[in-house]
Amino acid sequence: MSETGTKLAQPEGIDRGVPPTGVSIGQIFLEFLIIGATSFGGVVPYLRDSLVTKRHWIDDKQFVEMLSISQSLPGLNATNMAILVGQKLRGVLGGVAAIIGICLPGAVIMYIVGMFYRVHGEHVWVTAALKGVAAAAVGLILATVVGLSKKSLADKFDFVFMALTVLAVNRLHQSVPRTLIAVGLLAVLFHRPRKGQKESVA
Amino acid sequence: MNQIPLLARVFAYLSLLTVGGGMAAFPEMKILTVEVHKWLTFPQLIHLYSVGQMAPGPNMMMIVPIGQWAGGVLGAVIVVLAFFGPTAVLTFIVGRLWTKLEKWPWRQSIQRGLAPVSIGLLLAGCFTMAKGAIFGLETATIAVAVLLLLLNYKINPALLILAGAVIGVLSFTP
Numbered sequence: 001m002s003e004t005g006t007k008l009a010q011p012e013g014i015d016r017g018v019p020p021t022g023v024s025i026g027q028i029f030l031e032f033l034i035i036g037a038t039s040f041g042g043v044v045p046y047l048r049d050s051l052v053t054k055r056h057w058i059d060d061k062q063f064v065e066m067l068s069i070s071q072s073l074p075g076l077n078a079t080n081m082a083i084l085v086g087q088k089l090r091g092v093l094g095g096v097a098a099i100i101g102i103c104l105p106g107a108v109i110m111y112i113v114g115m116f117y118r119v120h121g122e123h124v125w126v127t128a129a130l131k132g133v134a135a136a137a138v139g140l141i142l143a144t145v146v147g148l149s150k151k152s153l154a155d156k157f158d159f160v161f162m163a164l165t166v167l168a169v170n171r172l173h174q175s176v177p178r179t180l181i182a183v184g185l186l187a188v189l190f191h192r193p194r195k196g197q198k199e200s201v202a
Numbered sequence: 203m204n205q206i207p208l209l210a211r212v213f214a215y216l217s218l219l220t221v222g223g224g225m226a227a228f229p230e231m232k233i234l235t236v237e238v239h240k241w242l243t244f245p246q247l248i249h250l251y252s253v254g255q256m257a258p259g260p261n262m263m264m265i266v267p268i269g270q271w272a273g274g275v276l277g278a279v280i281v282v283l284a285f286f287g288p289t290a291v292l293t294f295i296v297g298r299l300w301t302k303l304e305k306w307p308w309r310q311s312i313q314r315g316l317a318p319v320s321i322g323l324l325l326a327g328c329f330t331m332a333k334g335a336i337f338g339l340e341t342a343t344i345a346v347a348v349l350l351l352l353l354n355y356k357i358n359p360a361l362l363i364l365a366g367a368v369i370g371v372l373s374f375t376p
Contacts (some may be wrong), residue, residue, distance in 0.1 A: 036259040039217040041360035043260065052255025059273045069300050072316050074218045075289030078260040083293045092294070099290055106259025107266050107282055113253055121249070125371055130249045132344055132370020134335035136363045137252035139348025141225055141328040146353060148222070148321050165322025169229050170329050177221045180319060188315030193307030 023057060023089045025097045032082055041108060043078035043102070051085055056086060078102055141170030161187040205273045206280055213265060213284035220289065222320025224262035227236060228327030241272040246332045257365050262284075340373050 017087030031050060032181050039046035044067065051057050058066070066088075070080035079099050155160060161183055168179040207356065212234050219227040228251070237243045242250075247268075251366030254264030303309045336342050348362045 024242040039258045040256070040356040060217045065301075066297075068313060069297060070293070071222065071320070072313050073289065073293050073296055074221050075286070075293055076220060076224055076260045076262055079286050079290060079350075080293045083290050084297045087294055087297060095290070095294055099286060101216070102353070103257055103263070103282065103286060104259075106263035107278075108256045109257045110250075110254060110263040110266040111270060111278055113257070114250070114270050116250065116252070117246075117267065118271065121246070128374035129367040129370040130252065131335075131341060132366040132368070133256075133363055133373050134252040134331075135341035135344035135370075136348045136366025137248075137255050138328060138332050138335050138361050139345040140255060140352065140363065141324065141331070142349045143352035143359075144223065145321055145325050145328065145347070148317075153321065156304055158314075159320035161315075162322040162325065165319050165328045166329065168322065169326035176227065176323060176326075180219070180221060180323065183322070184316055184319045186315075187319055188308075188311050191311040191314040193311055195210075 023094075025090055025093050028086055028094050029097040029101045032086070032098040033104060036102040037105035039078075044081075045082055047078070047085075057089060062088075094189055155191075157190060158187075161190070204275060205239075205241075209269055209273055209277055210280050210284045212239065213269075213281045214288050215289075217285045217289050218292075219323075220262070221316065221323060223324050224260075225327035225331075226320060226323035229330045230356075232330060235268055241268055244334050248331055251331065252335070252363065252366075256360050344369055 004108055035043065035046050035050050048060075048063055052063050056157075065075065065083040066081055069084060070077045073080055079102065082098035082102045083095045086094035086096070088094070117126075145155075149159075149162070153162070154155070162185075165179055165183050168174040168183065169176060176180075216231055216234070217229045219230055232244060232247060234246050236247055250267055254303040255261055257263055265281050265285050266278045269277035269279070271277075273280065300309070319341070336345055344366055348359075348366065351357055351362060352359060
């Protein structure tokens with residue numbers, strides 16, 4: 001990852017108004033490390049608190065825009081946001097520092113959890129607890145799906161595309177990339193730019 | 203030790219499927235890690251994913267134990283690099299272009315078109331997981347309760363997962 005860095009010119013990193021007021025690579029790493037270590041139950045609100053409210057490294061409009069880019073691209077919101085913010089502040093190295101910082105605490109914790117689980121995973125109490133945890137996680141994902149649908153699905157055809165995607169993966173056992181390309185293409189073409197189209201949908 | 207290149211390839215591939223969230227890659231992750239390479243069992247995959255929701259940071263750090271079991275410390279490191287490297291590079295490049303494409307009319311079309319598909323992928327991942335996680339009335343009740351609580355109240359999801367653990371111990375210990 002770091003080899004690509006040397007090729008890219010740094011000054012381009014500053015393309016929007018707000019000048020990055022001399023934030024150092026160390027500061028970026030530390031801030032994202034703290035977010036990575038404290039963001040229990042979902043990273044996005046912690047990112048906003050820290051980057052917009054506390055540090056003023058980006059403003060709210062930039063935050064929302066970066067989040068929408070993060071959601072459209074492959075990759076987790078948390079790590080994509082780290083890359084975008086780090087890159088904005090200090091180019092390639094900033095992005096690298098941010099993503100390492102945000103990943104490190106969770107990775108270490110899960111490494112330890114993995115070792116523990118391997119040894120004690122069969123214990124009756126552990127299996128009982130894990131049944132409850134897994135069921136709760138299903139509820140959590142469903143809540144995420146509902147929340148995202150409310151926020152970003154405006155057209156009733158969007159629900160058709162959503163259903164097609166589920167059908168392709170779960171019922172027709174199509175691979176995720178094939179589904180993504182096929183249904184994605186269909187949906188993008190459906191939302192194609194139209195002449196004199198008004199901003200609101202349907 | 204020859205698991206390392208395999209781990210790298212599998213997780214680099216999975217990383218590109220995480221459109222909309224880590225769950226989007228779950229159906230393929232199940233096929234590749236459980237059925238094809240047998241690095242772990244399906245219940246173990248579900249357990250790791252669920253426990254991973256309680257850890258801070260990006261919510262797919264459950265890949266670390268998979269790498270660790272299959273290839274030791276090196277396996278864990280490789281898996282993280284493979285899973286986050288490709289998308290990081292992509293985001294880096296697209297992030298620069300994207301702001302410049304503000305006037306490009308297809309930009310909005312792509313964003314709008316990808317939204318329902320990425321949500322559909324999350325839901326598909328959720329169903330795949332539910333097949334292994336929801337059995338009987340108790341687990342279904344826990345899932346629905348968490349869903350309703352999250353939709354109606356502002357509660358930290360990590361706490362609800364923890365509550366799931368407690369309820370699990372209370373209802374499933376013989």
